[in-house]
Amino acid sequence: xxxxxxxxxxxxxxxxxxxxxxxxxxxxxxxxxxxxxxxxxxxxxxxxxxxxxxxxxxxxxxxxxxxxxxxxxxxxxxxxxxxxxxxxxxxxxxxxxxxxxxxxxxxxxxxxxx
Numbered sequence: 152x153x154x155x156x157x158x159x160x161x162x163x164x165x166x167x168x169x170x171x172x173x174x175x176x177x178x179x180x181x182x183x184x185x186x187x188x189x190x191x192x193x194x195x196x197x198x199x200x201x202x203x204x205x206x207x208x209x210x211x212x213x214x215x216x217x218x219x220x221x222x223x224x225x226x227x228x229x230x231x232x233x234x235x236x237x238x239x240x241x242x243x244x245x246x247x248x249x250x251x252x253x254x255x256x257x258x259x260x261x262x263x264x265x
Contacts (some may be wrong), residue, residue, distance in 0.1 A: 160192035162199045169203055173212075186213045193244060198251040205244035205256065209263075211236035238263070 165188075171178050172185035186207055192200035207213050242263060248256035 160195055160197050160200060162197065165189070165192050165197060165200045165203070182207070182212045193247070196247075196251075198248040198253040198256070201244045201248035201251075202253050202256045202259075205241045205248065205259065208237045208244065209241035209259070213237065213240075 168188055169185065170176050172181050172188065174180065186204070189200050189204040189207065193204045242260065245256045245260045245263070249260055
C-alpha cells in the first residue's frame with residue numbers, strides 16, 4: 152500500500168482501473184484489489200472513487216465483506232451479497248462524493264434513505 156500513497160489519481164485512471172479489476176479485463180478479476188485501489192484514490196478526495204467505493208460496500212463486494220461472508224458460511228448455506236453489505240461505509244463514501252457534487256452519489260443516498 153506504500154506505493155499507492157505516491158500516486159496521483161485521475162478520474163480516467165480510476166474508471167479504467169475499475170473496469171480492469173472488477174470485470175477482469177486483461178487481469179484476474181479481483182474485488183479485494185479493486186477495493187484497495189479505490190480506497191487509496193478515495194482517500195485523496197476523488198469523488199468518482201468515493202462513489203465507486205460506496206457502491207462496492209453497498210453491494211457487499213469489498214474484501215472485508217467477502218471475508219466476513221466466507222467465515223460465516225458453511226458448505227450448504229448461501230448468503231447473498233446484500234447480506235454482507237456494509238451500509239454504514241457505503242453511506243460514508245456516498246456522502247463524501249455527494250459533498251463534491253457527485254450526482255449519482257446524491258441519488259444513491261436518496262434511495263438509501265427512502
